[in-house]
Every structure is written in C-alpha cells, then in structure tokens.
Amino acid sequence: MKRSITARLVTMFAAAALLTFALIGAALYTVLDRELTRHQDDELHIGLKNMAYSIQHVGTVERWNRVQARMDTLAPPDGSVRFWVLSDDPRYLYGSGLADMQRMTQDADGRGAIMLPGHSDAMRTQSVYIAPLDDRPGVRLIIGSDSTPYRRTRQVFFTALLALSLVAVLAVALAGHWIARVGLQPLVRLSDEAQALRPKTLSQRLPEAALPIELQALTGAFNGALARLEAAYAQLEAFNADVAHELRTPLGNLIGGTQVALSRPRSAPELQEVLASNLEDLERVRSIVNDMLFLARADRGEVATGLVRTPIAVEVRKTIEFFEFVLDESHMQVRIDGDQGIEAQLETALFRRAMSNLLQNAIEHSAPGAQLVVALREDAAATWITVSNPGEPIARAHQLHLFDRFYRVDAARHGLGQHHGHGLGLAIVKAVAAMHGGQVAASSAAGTNTIGFSVARSAAGPEEAG
Template sequence: MKRSITVRLVAMFAVAALVIFSLIGAALYGVLKRELARHQQDELTTRIQDMQYMIGRAGDTERWSHVQAKLDTLTPADGSVRYWILSDDPRFQYGKDLADIDRIERNPNGIGTMVLRHREYPLHTLSKTIAPYLARPPIRLIVAVDAAPYIHTMRAFVIALVSLSLSGVLLVMLLGYWIARVGLRPLKQLSNEAQAIGPRTLSQRLHISPLPAELSDLTVAFNGALERMEGAYHQLEAFNADVAHELRTPLANLIGATQVALSRQRSAAQFEEVLQSNLEELERLRSIINDMLFLARADQGEPATSLTRTAIAQEIDKTIEFFEFVLDDAKMTVRIGGDVAAEASIETALFRRAMSNLLHNAIQHSHAGAEILVNITQQPNLIRVAVSNPGQAIAAHHLQRLFDRFYRVDPARNDQHQDQNQYHGHGLGLAIVKAIANMHGGSVFADSADGVTTIGFCIPLAQAGAGGNKQWGNETEN
C-alpha cells in the first residue's frame, strides 16, 4: 500500500492540533478550577465574617436566640448554604445533622469538605473558632456551601472543551487536507510533466519558473539527470550503431569471401588463402569483442588491483620495443623525455596496453620519418604521461570526443598509413586508454596546436616507497 504524503500531513496536522487543544484545555481547566475554588472560598469567608461579629457579641441565651433566627434567615430552603455551631453547652449549638459534623475533612486553615448521607454532592466548608463571651463558652462556627454548582460547571466546561477540541481537530484535518492538496499541487504537476517524458522526448525539461523554492532545487537536479541520461542515451545509440557497423564489415567480408570460395571448384591452396583471409577477419572480430568486454568491465567500476611500484619510463621503453619493426619501416623514432626517474604504483599490463594504444595512434597519424615524443611530468599528486606526434591539427570540437568509443576524426588524417590495414584500428584504442586511466583513479587529456597533437593520461602519484634508481636518458630510438 502506497503511503500518501497528503494523508501523512493531515494526520500530523490532526495530532498537532490535538496536542495543542489538549494543552490549552488543560490550562483552562486548571485556571477555571482555581477560580471557582477561590470564589467559593471568598463566599465562605464573607459569610463567616458576617456572622462572626454577631456571634461574638451574643453572650447569653436571649441574644443567642437572635443569632439562631438570623441563621435561619440566611439558610436557603434548598440547603445550598448551611450553618453549624458546635459548643460544649447544648444551649449554644445550632444546625441539623450535627452528628455528621465530626466526619468533616479539613486542613489547618479551616477549609474542608463534608459529605452528608442524604445529599448527592459534597459540601465545601470553612470553620472558625470564636472565643467565649460572658455566659457563652467557646464555640466553633462552620459555614458550608453546596459543591453541586461547582461540579456542574466543571462538568459542562469539560464537555464543551472536549466537543470544541474534537470539532477543532476535525476542522484542522479538513483545512489541512485542503492545504496539503493546494501545497502539493506543484509536485503533482511536476510528476505529470515527468511522466510525459519518454525515449522520444528526452530533450524535454521540467519547468522551473512556476515552482516554489523548495522544488526548484529538485527540479534543477532532475533536469540535470535528464540531460545526463539524454547524453548517455544518444551515446548508447551511437555506440550500438558503431558496434553494428564495425561488426558488419568483417562479417560481410567473411560471408563474401566464403561465398566466392564456394561458387566453384577451387584448389587446396586457394581454399587455404581464403581461410587465411577469413582468419584475419575473425581476429579482428575477436579484438573488437575483447575490447568491448574490457570496456564493459571498466564501466562497472572495476579498479586496477595488481599495483606495483614501477619506473614509468622503464615501462614505456618496454612498450616501445613492441613497435620496433613498425617504427623501422616508417623510419620513425620515439623519444622519452621529462621526469624519466618518476615512479608510480600501476598495474603494468594495463599501463602497457594504454601506452601501446597511444603509440599506435601516434604512429598511425604521423608522416614517415617523424619523431614521436613521450613526455613524463611528475606533479605533486600525479604523474602525467603525454604522447606527442606531428600531424594535421585536430579541431577543438573533435578533441572533446577523441576518447569516445568508435569515434574517428576525418579519415583523411590517416595519411599514407590509411591503406595499411595492419595499422588501422577499430575506434576503441583511446576509449581503452580512458578506461585504464579511470581504473587507476586518473584522467585523460588531448590537445592539438601548431601542427603537434598531444594525447595522454594522468595517474595518481603513489606514496613514496622503495623503487629502482635506474637513470634514463632523454632519448630512446627504435
């Protein structure tokens, strides 16, 4: 079951309103209770003070009869106000239910509560001791008022408070629902816009201007994700098209050569020649597939693991040895320059593969007799390996895409080596260089100016450790 933000907001509004109303109600209940108690205490105090003066001057039975008459007058018929006078002398006593007076609960200041058998509600009392006067002994005057009005008032208040609180909570829920719907309307519109985006409308972006500030950042981030997804989608489309194109050519060559070979009777030597040609195409297919599998593993974040602290120039020199015959045929030379003593922790097999692709690319796009420079630069946190070769300049908009898979600049740049199939790659060499740099935590770069093209990569410089002290010269020719 999906959890609705609107329902959650309404529930939170209701809980907050209930808590607030409860706190306010408790505070009002306490205030009202204290005020009613004070009011009753003031009434009791006033009545005792009114009678205290008269009783204090009644020192004989004649005057006492006036006191009793006065008390009879002040006692209402419903018994809401009662008077009792307790004395050791029965002549100076007053009131009904004197036997129940001893059960009165009182505190030291004379305030108490009395429960009579024939009354539903208790009485609140206040007692006062009056000193003896003439023939009258000391007496105890008790005034009581009925607690029923007090209890009824508190009960009515609680009922009204609970009813109003529940009504207020319900009203808050309704208003909260409306507020939540109105407040979340931009989010709903945003969701509808997002749902309208599909593979055919990847260029569409969410509108930011009508949205509140809280959703603007989310929308900007979502639009950024759409932009990156659009780029990745177009790149994937181009990659799929390039893969199909690259695989189609050798497959077409294999099918065509096989069909021609089977079109008529041929000798064993002729079939051997066809098989040799097919083998070359199959080797090319295997190379493409292996490179694609390697790039797929690199895309999944596979790091370089078998790191060894190695002299960078030494590994470059070993890579150059594999191109010795190619360089001799093209009358080219390769020179290693820069910080030739620099060392780093690398996976040597991957490093040589990246250098091999860079050297192959430089040889492929250089004229006969050219000198290729491999420059090593050691910086505080990384080592920079750059391969420079003379040749036709590359436009800036091409430089940004040199490391894309199957991307090629103008084929005319291949010069005289364009017709030499053994030198012509399939467009994954520099992409593999970028993948290897990423596997080492580094990056790639490319530059072309003044007739010199420089392509290379950077790898983080490992912490200082043991390493060879072999010194390299500034030039190595093959």
C-alpha cells in the same frame, strides 16, 4: 503502501490544530478551574466572616438561640451551604451530622473538605476559632459548600471545549485538504507534462518560468536529467551503430570469403589461405568483443586490483620495447621526459594496455621519422603520463570527444583509429585511468598533439602518502 503528499499535509494540519487546541483548551480549563475554586472560597470566606462576627458578640445562651436561627435562615434547604459549630458546651453545638465532622480534613489556614453521606462530591469547608465571651466558651465555626455545581460546570465546559476542538480540527483538516489540493496544482501539472514525454521527444523540456520557486529547482534538475538522458540515448544509438559497423566488415569478409571458397572445389593450400584470412577477421571480432567486455566492467565501477608499486618509467620502457619493430620500420624514435624516478601503485597489465593504446595512436597519426615524447609529471593530486606526436591540429570540439567509443575525427585528420584499431583504444585508456582513480586529457597546439591519462597519487601507497 503509497503515500499521498495531500494526505500527509492534511494529517500535519490536523495534528498541528489538535495540538494547538489541546494546549489552548488545557490553559482555559486550568483558568476556569482556578476561578471556580477561588469563587467558591470567596463565598465561603464571606459567609464565614459574617457569621463569625455575629458569634463574637454573643455571650449568653439566650442570644445564642438568635444566632442559630440566623444560621438556619442562611443555610438553603437543598443543603448546598451548611454551618457547624463545635464546642465543649453542648448548649452551643450546632449543625446536623456533627459526628461526621471528625472526617474533615483542613490545612493551617482553615480550608478543608469533608465527604458527607449521600453526597457524590466532597464539601469544601472553611473554619475559624472564636474566643470565649461571658458564659460562652470558645467555639469553632465551620461553613461548608457543596462542590457538585462547580464540578458540573467544569464537566459542561470540558465537554463543550472537547466538541468544539474536534469540530475545529475537522474544519482545519477540510480546509487543509483544500489548501493542499490548490497548492499542489502546479506539481500536478508538472507531473502531467512529465508523463506526456515520450522517447521520440527527448528534446522536450518542462517549463520552469510559470512554476513556484520551490518547484523550479526540481524542474531544473529534471530537465538536466533529461538532457543527460538525451545525450546518453544519442550516444547509445551511435554506439550501437558503430558496433554494428565494426562487426559488419569482418563478418562480411568471413561470409564472403567462405562463400567464395565453397563456390567450387578448392585445393588444400587455397583452403588454408581462406582459413588464414578468416582467422584474421575472427581475431578482429574477438578483439572488439574483448574490448567491449572490458569497458562494460569499467562502466560497472570495477577498480584496479593487484596493485604493485613500481617506477612508471620502467613500465613505459617495456611498452616502447613492444613497439620496437614498428618504430624501426617507420624510422620513429620515442623520448621519455620528466622525472623518471616517479613511482606509483599500478596494475601493470592495465597500465601497459593503456600505454600501448597511446603509443599506437601516436604512431598511426605521425609521419615517418617523427619523434614521439612520453612525459611524466606529478601535481598535487595525480601523476600524469602523456604522449605527444607531431601531426595535424585537432579541433577543440573533437578534443572533448576523443575518448568516446568509436568516435571519429573528420577525414582531414586521416581518421582516428582507421589504420589498425577499431575506435576503442582511447576509450580503454579512459577506463584504465578511471580504474586507477585518474583522468584523461588531450590538447593540440603548435603542430603537436598530446594525449594522456593520470593515476591518483592517493593510490601510490603509504610511502607516497608519508
């Protein structure tokens, strides 16, 4: 289910307004309820005090009749206010439904309530005891007030408050919708501009200057992603072209040689020669395919497995022995510098593959009789293995791309990988380094080119970590 930012904002506006009005309404209702209760109690207290004053000065039955007449006058016909007088002397009793007074509840201050027959609400009461005087015994005066008008006032207020709150929430939601639509206009324009981007216009970027601060960071990140996408797209195009170029030569040789061989009858030795030539080209195609499959696995995040703790210098010497014939033929020597006791946990087959590519690269780009140097060193985070050879300087701009697939340095350097490789050797070195948690580096200074890779020290096992 799609979720709308505008809908979310409107919902949040409405929820915040509803909560605010609910809290305000609850506070107002509480204040009103307390004030109505206080007002009713004040009226009861005034009526009780006035009538009690009259009774306190009455000590005979003759004068008591005048008190009863006064209570009849003060009690309205609708029964909203009533008086009762309780006494042990029947002559001083007053009020209708005296038997119902037994159900009256009251607290220590004389405040209470009573539910009378025919009434939907309890009457709020106050009472006071009046001491005897002359012939009059002690009596209890009770005054009651009907709570129905106060309840109706509360109901009307609550209904009005609820209706006004709902209308206000609806108004806030509508205003919030308008505010959200206006506030999100920059985002809508940004979305329209993003949708207008096409693969052929990858160099186009979204404008940042006219956007709100909150969207500038998002736009900057999006433009950065576009830049990376453009670079990756360009690299992919170049990569596809390079792959096609690398495969076209051996495939062209295979097709051409086969067509020539089939153009006329051939003897068995001639066919064997053609097959041998085809086999060389097929081996080259297989090598390219295998290297590409390996790099694809590395791109998916594959890491080195089957790690074995071994001295790095031992693996370097084994790799150098593999190139012994080539080194002798070119009158080259290889020297190992650095701490030869350094150990690390390596997948030895991958390590030798990377080391072979570094040595082959150095041999191909060195003059006969050159001396190559393999240096081993450690820093705080990694163990480095570098191969240095004398040769023509490599420009800084090229050093940054030496490990890219099929990358070619200009012809002034005799073309990296143009001898026996196919432009994937250093890319494989980078992949092997990444699979061991390391990095690659290249430098060129004082007529010496140095290329190498590292393995993370954290991969050196518990002994190293200790």
